[in-house]
Amino acid sequence: MTKYPEGKEITIYDIARALHVSTATVSRALKNNPAIPQKTRNKILEKARELGYQPNTFASGLRNNRTNTIGVIVPRLNSMFMSDVIAGIEKVINASGYNLIISQSFESAEKEKDGAETLFRNRVAGLLVSLSYATQSFDHFLPFIKKGIPLIFFDRVEDLEGCPAIVIDNFKAAYEITSHLISRGCRELIHITGNLSRNVYKDRLAGFEKALSDHDLPFGAEKVFVTDLSAEAGKEIANRFIEKQVKADGVFTANDTSAVSFMLELKKHGIRIPEDVSIAGFNNDFISEVVDPALTTIDYRGFDMGQITARTLIQLIDRSRDQEITKSIILRHELLIRNSSLH
Amino acid sequence: MTKYPEGKEITIYDIARALHVSTATVSRALKNNPAIPQKTRNKILEKARELGYQPNTFASGLRNNRTNTIGVIVPRLNSMFMSDVIAGIEKVINASGYNLIISQSFESAEKEKDGAETLFRNRVAGLLVSLSYATQSFDHFLPFIKKGIPLIFFDRVEDLEGCPAIVIDNFKAAYEITSHLISRGCRELIHITGNLSRNVYKDRLAGFEKALSDHDLPFGAEKVFVTDLSAEAGKEIANRFIEKQVKADGVFTANDTSAVSFMLELKKHGIRIPEDVSIAGFNNDFISEVVDPALTTIDYRGFDMGQITARTLIQLIDRSRDQEITKSIILRHELLIRNSSLH
DNA sequence: CTGTTAGCGCATTCAA
DNA sequence: TTGAATGCGCTAACAG
Numbered sequence: 001m002t003k004y005p006e007g008k009e010i011t012i013y014d015i016a017r018a019l020h021v022s023t024a025t026v027s028r029a030l031k032n033n034p035a036i037p038q039k040t041r042n043k044i045l046e047k048a049r050e051l052g053y054q055p056n057t058f059a060s061g062l063r064n065n066r067t068n069t070i071g072v073i074v075p076r077l078n079s080m081f082m083s084d085v086i087a088g089i090e091k092v093i094n095a096s097g098y099n100l101i102i103s104q105s106f107e108s109a110e111k112e113k114d115g116a117e118t119l120f121r122n123r124v125a126g127l128l129v130s131l132s133y134a135t136q137s138f139d140h141f142l143p144f145i146k147k148g149i150p151l152i153f154f155d156r157v158e159d160l161e162g163c164p165a166i167v168i169d170n171f172k173a174a175y176e177i178t179s180h181l182i183s184r185g186c187r188e189l190i191h192i193t194g195n196l197s198r199n200v201y202k203d204r205l206a207g208f209e210k211a212l213s214d215h216d217l218p219f220g221a222e223k224v225f226v227t228d229l230s231a232e233a234g235k236e237i238a239n240r241f242i243e244k245q246v247k248a249d250g251v252f253t254a255n256d257t258s259a260v261s262f263m264l265e266l267k268k269h270g271i272r273i274p275e276d277v278s279i280a281g282f283n284n285d286f287i288s289e290v291v292d293p294a295l296t297t298i299d300y301r302g303f304d305m306g307q308i309t310a311r312t313l314i315q316l317i318d319r320s321r322d323q324e325i326t327k328s329i330i331l332r333h334e335l336l337i338r339n340s341s342l343h
Numbered sequence: 344m345t346k347y348p349e350g351k352e353i354t355i356y357d358i359a360r361a362l363h364v365s366t367a368t369v370s371r372a373l374k375n376n377p378a379i380p381q382k383t384r385n386k387i388l389e390k391a392r393e394l395g396y397q398p399n400t401f402a403s404g405l406r407n408n409r410t411n412t413i414g415v416i417v418p419r420l421n422s423m424f425m426s427d428v429i430a431g432i433e434k435v436i437n438a439s440g441y442n443l444i445i446s447q448s449f450e451s452a453e454k455e456k457d458g459a460e461t462l463f464r465n466r467v468a469g470l471l472v473s474l475s476y477a478t479q480s481f482d483h484f485l486p487f488i489k490k491g492i493p494l495i496f497f498d499r500v501e502d503l504e505g506c507p508a509i510v511i512d513n514f515k516a517a518y519e520i521t522s523h524l525i526s527r528g529c530r531e532l533i534h535i536t537g538n539l540s541r542n543v544y545k546d547r548l549a550g551f552e553k554a555l556s557d558h559d560l561p562f563g564a565e566k567v568f569v570t571d572l573s574a575e576a577g578k579e580i581a582n583r584f585i586e587k588q589v590k591a592d593g594v595f596t597a598n599d600t601s602a603v604s605f606m607l608e609l610k611k612h613g614i615r616i617p618e619d620v621s622i623a624g625f626n627n628d629f630i631s632e633v634v635d636p637a638l639t640t641i642d643y644r645g646f647d648m649g650q651i652t653a654r655t656l657i658q659l660i661d662r663s664r665d666q667e668i669t670k671s672i673i674l675r676h677e678l679l680i681r682n683s684s685l686h
Numbered sequence: 687c688t689g690t691t692a693g694c695g696c697a698t699t700c701a702a
Numbered sequence: 703t704t705g706a707a708t709g710c711g712c713t714a715a716c717a718g
Contacts, residue, residue: 002706009408009711011710011711012712013711013712014704021688021689022688022689022690023689023711023712023713024688024689024691024712024713024714025687025688025689027711027712027713027714028687028688028713030712035687035688036687036688037687039381040688041688053541054463054464055462055464055711056405056711056712057401057465057466058401058402058405058408058410058466058650058709058710058711058712059401059405059710059712059713060711060712060713061401061404061694061695061712062399062402062405062693062694062696062710062711062712063693063694063711063712063713063714064399064694064697064712065352065401066711067401069444075434076644077420077426077430078423078426078427078429078430079426080421080423080426082426082428083420083421083422083423083425083426084421084423086420086426086445087419087421088418088448089448090420090445090446090447091449094447094458094461095448099444099461099465100444100445100446101442101443101444101445101562102413102429102433102443102444102445103433103437103443104430104433104434104437115437118437118442120397121397121398121400122400122402122442123399123401131574162703169362231629245694257629259702262635275714286629286630287629289630289634290603290607290630290633290634291633291634291635292634292635302421303421328406331471352695354694354695354696355695355696356695361693364704364705365704365705365706366695366696366697366703366706367697367698367703367705367707368704368705369708370695370697370698371695371697371698371703371704373696378703378704379703379704380703382703383703396698397703398694398695399694399695401694401695401696402694402695402696402697402698402710403695403697403709404698404710405696405712406695406696406697406698406709406711407696407697407710410704410708570695572714613699671700
């Protein structure tokens with residue numbers, strides 16, 4: 001009946017038998033239950049080590065109906081910013097004794113939904129989400145909310161009942177950087193952005209618009225380019241600019257990747273940066289420092305955001321019957337003025 | 344006794360009861376066991392959907408002593424290359440119905456060991472590893488090997504019994520890029536590298552050395568700089584160069600990050616690239632294209648490596664009683680000649 | 687402070 | 703083709 005294909009595992013029964021105690025005692029000792037006196041506990045811990053005992057996470061998960069696993073869903077892992085965030089999350093999660101399961105949506109609502117379902121089925125203790133471009137419905141998060149599983153959004157967030165959001169003030173950052181461009185003499189500004197369903201892009205656009213209006217500069221839909229913010233997108237808008245379909249003396253782009261590719265394409269065609277066009281990006285990726293001239297941008301370090309997001313989640317998971325609900329957090333950002341905008 | 348704190352879950356018992364069949368039948372139907380006729384199976388599947396049944400992964404894990412979870416341990420998530428690899432891994436893993444648990448070693452042998460233990464305890468179905476700088480002992484992988492859990496190394500690999508390695512030909516790539524520098528007229532070459540315990544750096548150094556010797560150029564320990572390959576490291580070596588403690592007309596660096604920071608520091612001090620010094624990096628990160636002049640480098644796309652690594656692992660997990668053992672794979676690389684080396 | 691006991695949900699064996 | 707029964711390893715209730 002019982003099958004031991006490759007050497008059986010050590011269980012608390014083995015420890016109990018070796019020490020002539022009950023499994024209940026062993027279980028308690030292993031969990032640092034104060035009912036067990038130090039001496040007994042030590043004996044048990046030592047025997048466990050001696051036998052090479054490894055707790056069976058399935059058995060305890062089955063019993064408790066909870067894991068020490070935390071799920072995260074992000075649009076993609078391979079962007080400088082996001083990999084920084086994930087690195088920060090992983091660091092905190094792991095240091096707190098949890099595991100991290102990762103899922104990518106590839107900017108697809110469908111894949112995001114699939115990821116959420118899988119993570120739910122795997123009984124994650126908490127969920128961290130940065131939304132895909134395409135997400136419109138949030139129903140796939142309801143099971144978590146209903147079941148009381150803490151859910152936190154970061155960066156690309158949505159205001160759902162009881163779900164804190166960890167963000168920066170995108171409106172303010174965009175306002176500042178746009179105002180900077182204006183203060184350097186730009187009068188015809190355009191904005192390259194991403195899907196406006198997402199707060200990050202919507203808010204940055206709003207900040208851009210407000211800065212224009214506060215400085216009595218005209219604004220209109222023709223000044224906004226909605227793209228996927230890829231390097232290709234930057235290049236494409238640059239080409240429209242080169243062909244005079246687009247006029248501008250200042251460009252604010254919602255990420256560094258597209259800003260840099262935009263800049264490089266212009267340079268390739270002999271347009272001088274920042275003399276002919278000033279450019280500003282967003283994120284302070286390493287490329288923004290490396291490109292020539294260095295890109296004015298918003299510093300917005302992902303690693304910290306990841307750590308704070310993860311800490312907030314763990315706090316939420318660990319709250320027994322605590323006081324108030326953890327609220328959303330707005331992180332600091334910083335305007336980095338560099339050569340690309342010294343027009 | 345039974346506790347349903349937040350609305351009970353649907354189990355196969357609920358389905359069985361609703362349909363007046365046994366749980367055994369339900370279990371079989373859900374697993375597409377051919378003993379169950381289509382008609383019955385369909386009825387069960389539909390009822391499962393209707394009730395919103397979600398299989399309990401703990402229970403089946405406990406029963407089968409295996410998961411559909413795959414573990415990965417990497418030095419860090421936030422490097423362009425590594426995040427690309429992880430993205431590729433995640434894509435394949437998820438598409439194949441597995442989950443991905445991630446752990447970072449932060450280049451520490453200790454943390455790598457902790458990660459391996461955690462993943463082992465979590466009964467991962469397979470493990471993917473890229474080794475930390477500091478790893479010297481490989482004992483923490485033995486439990487996997489003993490238990491027959493497939494283990495694959497990628498990029499930073501080690502030759503362990505039965506563990507395939509997914510790599511590029513680092514020796515050859517280094518030989519090619521060094522030879523290129525020599526062909527462009529460099530006569531005094533230095534090499535900036537990482538920890539030589541790791542194959543990637545050891546092999547690149549060997550390729551560098553071989554290219555020098557094949558071209559009758561002198562080689563010695565003073566031409567090799569072992570660093571952590573960070574941006575700071577590149578800058579520091581650049582400063583030694585500026586202060587004439589280091590002489591060179593050609594520099595081959597084992598990654599793009601340090602190559603770029605090396606280059607930028609030299610440029611800042613008025614040294615002309617490539618007229619005064621030719622520079623070559625490794626990886627073809629986006630920064631290597633963006634920097635001015637663009638960096639000669641080795642193209643070595645991580646996303647594909649990740650996908651291939653993951654596919655190989657899944658194949659290994661799924662092999663029933665298959666033919667031969669999957670072997671190591673050497674992926675293609677490409678020398679990208681760009682302006683930084685047109686000396 | 688400690689032991690007995692039951693059961694979490696599932697997959698499998700055995701018998702029908 | 704189906705069902706009854708069992709146990710995976712752990713934890714918690716309850717009773718000493």
